[in-house]
Amino acid sequence: MISSEDNALLTQVGPGTPGGELLRRYWMPVCALKDLNENDPKKRVRILGEDLVLFRDAKGNYGLIPEHCPHRHVSLYFGFVEADGIRCPYHGWKFGTDGSCLEQPFEGGNEALRKQACQTSYPVQQMAGLLFTYMGPAPSPLLPRWETAVRKDGTRSIAVLPTHNCNWLQAQENSVDPTHTYYLHGHMLLQKRADNESAADVAYFHRPIEAFDFELCIEPAWAGIRKSRVYGGDRPERELGHPALFPNMLIAPQGKSLTHHFRVPADDSHTNIFWIEFFPTPDGSLVEQADEDIVVRHIEHPVGPDGEYELTTFVGQDLMAWETQGRVYDRSKELTGVSDRGIYMLRNLLRKQIEAVQAGKDPVGVVRDPAINDVIKFQFSEGQARLAREMEAAE
Ligand code: FES
Numbered sequence: 001m002i003s004s005e006d007n008a009l010l011t012q013v014g015p016g017t018p019g020g021e022l023l024r025r026y027w028m029p030v031c032a033l034k035d036l037n038e039n040d041p042k043k044r045v046r047i048l049g050e051d052l053v054l055f056r057d058a059k060g061n062y063g064l065i066p067e068h069c070p071h072r073h074v075s076l077y078f079g080f081v082e083a084d085g086i087r088c089p090y091h092g093w094k095f096g097t098d099g100s101c102l103e104q105p106f107e108g109g110n111e112a113l114r115k116q117a118c119q120t121s122y123p124v125q126q127m128a129g130l131l132f133t134y135m136g137p138a139p140s141p142l143l144p145r146w147e148t149a150v151r152k153d154g155t156r157s158i159a160v161l162p163t164h165n166c167n168w169l170q171a172q173e174n175s176v177d178p179t180h181t182y183y184l185h186g187h188m189l190l191q192k193r194a195d196n197e198s199a200a201d202v203a204y205f206h207r208p209i210e211a212f213d214f215e216l217c218i219e220p221a222w223a224g225i226r227k228s229r230v231y232g233g234d235r236p237e238r239e240l241g242h243p244a245l246f247p248n249m250l251i252a253p254q255g256k257s258l259t260h261h262f263r264v265p266a267d268d269s270h271t272n273i274f275w276i277e278f279f280p281t282p283d284g285s286l287v288e289q290a291d292e293d294i295v296v297r298h299i300e301h302p303v304g305p306d307g308e309y310e311l312t313t314f315v316g317q318d319l320m321a322w323e324t325q326g327r328v329y330d331r332s333k334e335l336t337g338v339s340d341r342g343i344y345m346l347r348n349l350l351r352k353q354i355e356a357v358q359a360g361k362d363p364v365g366v367v368r369d370p371a372i373n374d375v376i377k378f379q380f381s382e383g384q385a386r387l388a389r390e391m392e393a394a395e
């Protein structure tokens with residue numbers, strides 16, 4: 001349990017809030033590369049409490065600028081994407097990818113007005129089939145080259161999850177909650193997919209959890225909390241663990257893939273989630289895969305017209321858990337125990353990094369040195385991939 005004031009400190013994401021100022025120090029994905037193309041060159045993006053429009057001009061440059069035109073606040077999303085910018089649908093003011101106002105057709109060349117109309121723009125970079133932005137103060141840090149995004153010994157796909165109707169920290173706290181997998185995933189799958197008892201995910205997660213541990217990791221190029229479990233039963237295993245990366249990411253073995261989760265706050269009570277799924281080749285052989293060829297799948301929100309959650313998938317199960325905690329979970333009313341130790345480690349880390357930013361320092365996990373950004377490597381449990389391979393071979 002924490003105080004209501006502390007809860008607000010840790011969960012608010014808007015501009016000017018302590019939590020929002022911290023989150024603005026990190027690159028965040030905003031769109032799958034394939035979802036912005038010549039036929040569909042613009043998207044609305046709500047991120048960290050700001051409404052933006054993302055567009056790709058005819059030269060292939062990306063712009064991410066405030067959605068509402070500075071003239072009379074019509075949405076630029078409905079505007080015209082041109083060779084060098086986006087033109088407002090109302091009176092035709094035009095903005096470049098850097099946010100500068102390029103034209104004001106009916107203003108007779110009023111240079112002072114044109115300068116006043118220049119907008120903020122946030123930098124956009126492409127990596128691993130995703131477009132990332134950085135919304136903090138200049139100079140922007142490097143976009144971290146996590147191994148899931150840059151390794152060449154495998155292939156990648158992207159998943160765009162539905163907008164979650166809850167605060168981002170509910171998702172992130174789940175990533176340092178090692179015991180939830182037994183009931184929420186293993187047991188739920190057995191109940192809901194009774195014909196599927198031999199599936200690798202059930203076999204993996206429906207084992208007794210005999211012990212669990214947490215390790216705080218502060219490395220030069222990343223920080224976070226690694227959780228690990230010891231399983232008993234007829235497939236005993238001591239996991240090496242996998243990391244929840246500060247502030248809003250998780251890298252988890254999911255079957256044969258290493259899945260990098262990004263929980264991107266849209267605002268205090270909505271979160272957009274993107275996954276990079278990296279499938280290593282079994283023999284370590286290298287694969288050529290252009291970013292443009294990375295397949296993107298969109299996952300539907302699991303609540304049906306009857307208001308019931310569809311609970312036969314991990315996404316549906318986790319989303320039900322996080323959304324039913326409340327839009328912004330009130331941590332002043334919880335009753336926690338020893339299994340929640342990792343959650344307190346995360347909250348402490350978050351508080352300390354908010355203070356670091358307030359003191360004018362870079363928080364952990366911000367990368368500025370190219371020498372440590374070649375490939376950022378992690379340690380993972382092999383168990384799930386091994387089990388998935390064994391069960392596939394036995395079929
Ligand atoms: S509102 Fe955009 S040009 Fe007038």
Ligand SMILES: [Fe+2]
Nearest residue numbers: 174180181318
């Ligand atoms: Fe989960």
